[in-house]
């Protein structure tokens with residue numbers, strides 16, 4: 182994303198590393214690990230405090246995991262999920278890589294009107310996609326919409342939702358992330374729905 186902040190990076194004090202990862206919903210290598218902190222940028226990135234600076238959480242995650250200082254470069258997401266801090270979903274790119282990637286994924290926000298990728302959604306749908314776009318996990322889930330209700334969640338996503346809940350994410354925050362109703366998340370985490378998924 183073109184707005185990525187290029188803060189300087191510093192060698193972290195020893196106690197910083199476990200504190201940082203405690204604020205990430207660490208899962209398996211193939212799932213997204215959302216930032217658990219309350220501070221989220223308008224573009225959906227987690228924001229944290231690092232050596233006296235406000236920095237993007239995924240950039241810190243990349244630095245701590247790889248030891249490569251990303252200063253001057255973009256930390257991009259393979260998963261197109263800005264809040265994700267899973268190092269295996271992050272890669273280093275130049276600003277132009279990042280813009281090209283974002284164009285390819287159809288989320289270049291400078292487009293307006295009919296050219297904008299949200300143009301095909303109407304009314305409340307459009308609002309909904311605006312919100313979920315920031316924190317979505319599965320780009321395909323967006324395209325299906327609320328008409329299909331429960332169908333947007335694959336078995337894997339159900340496991341992710343239950344795992345995040347067990348990590349301490351509130352139902353409200355998970356619902357916000359997926360752009361669904363809180364009660365849906367309630368049913369899932371209480372095993373009232375998707376009981377076949379273990």
Ligand SMILES: [Zn+2]
Pocket residue numbers: 212213214258260261262265266267270
């Ligand atoms: Zn991810």
